[in-house]
């Protein structure tokens with residue numbers, strides 16, 4: 253078994269804590285979606301991917317499967333594979349046979365889940381060098397000392413780019429582009445398309461309540477991180493498509509007036525008040541192509557499913 257994990261410096265736990273607390277005490281309370289992924293949250297995300305209403309994972313997988321040869325042809329083989337927000341690493345692992353990566357970097361903020369995923373992957377691919385990097389990509393993609401001069405393929409599936417507002421998404425794409433200096437480098441990215449509000453609403457508020465559990469679980473994680481005393485019974489999941497903003501929003505809404513102890517403060521939530529936990533921006537194909545161009549990519553290819561629910565881009 254050959255894998256290693258490195259921790260990016262620059263992470264300041266006290267600053268993270270202060271910013272979390274400030275977000276919760278603000279008049280429009282918010283929690284960054286990066287806090288969804290404690291151990292249980294990572295498992296609940298995998299369950300969401302299996303929901304009939306959550307078409308994203310299934311559709312992306314079918315685009316990959318149906319276009320394996322063309323995508324492999326565009327990328328080439330034997331490059332370093334850099335998996336951003338790698339999660340369980342399964343999506344990248346399915347490319348190993350085709351892309352034959354010289355090295356695999358799994359980048360994720362969820363340390364425990366990453367460690368577990370890499371242990372399994374290293375058993376499956378004992379001849380591939382596997383490196384985990386624990387990093388918050390929202391605070392900057394610091395990979396300068398890692399990639400060297402070899403070409404790199406960045407992999408960012410699952411429409412995770414949608415968690416960033418378009419300006420921040422452009423910034424992140426620009427940083428990826430900067431790391432693509434070696435000829436033959438590029439970015440393979442999955443992006444959810446704008447569509448009928450009813451389907452988006454169903455995808456983010458399923459009748460089984462798995463997405464609701466995923467959303468509520470963020471409060472358990474926060475309680476452990478900052479010692480707050482959120483009672484999950486006092487909040488309910490809200491997920492809907494905000495068409496004018498082109499994004500799905502997730503919130504936790506207070507069911508009743510309640511008081512939560514946060515650091516040294518008592519934060520009062522009025523019944524109906526919401527904590528904003530996630531945005532998932534959706535893009536028409538031409539909108540995302542334009543973002544990739546603005547980020548400095550010059551060759552852009554796109555593959556879609558029959559009903560154009562989802563886009564897979566390779567940008568170099």
Ligand SMILES: C[S@@+](CC[C@H](N)C(=O)[O-])C[C@H]1O[C@@H](n2cnc3c(N)ncnc32)[C@H](O)[C@@H]1O
Pocket residue numbers: 285286289294297336337338339340341343359360361362387388389390391409410411412
């Ligand atoms: C929606 S899951 C996607 C997992 C996998 N790539 C897939 O498509 O199935 C998002 C992953 O990104 C990670 N993540 C979320 N925010 C992050 C951040 N700011 N920096 C690094 N990783 C992050 C989470 O821990 C989680 O594993």
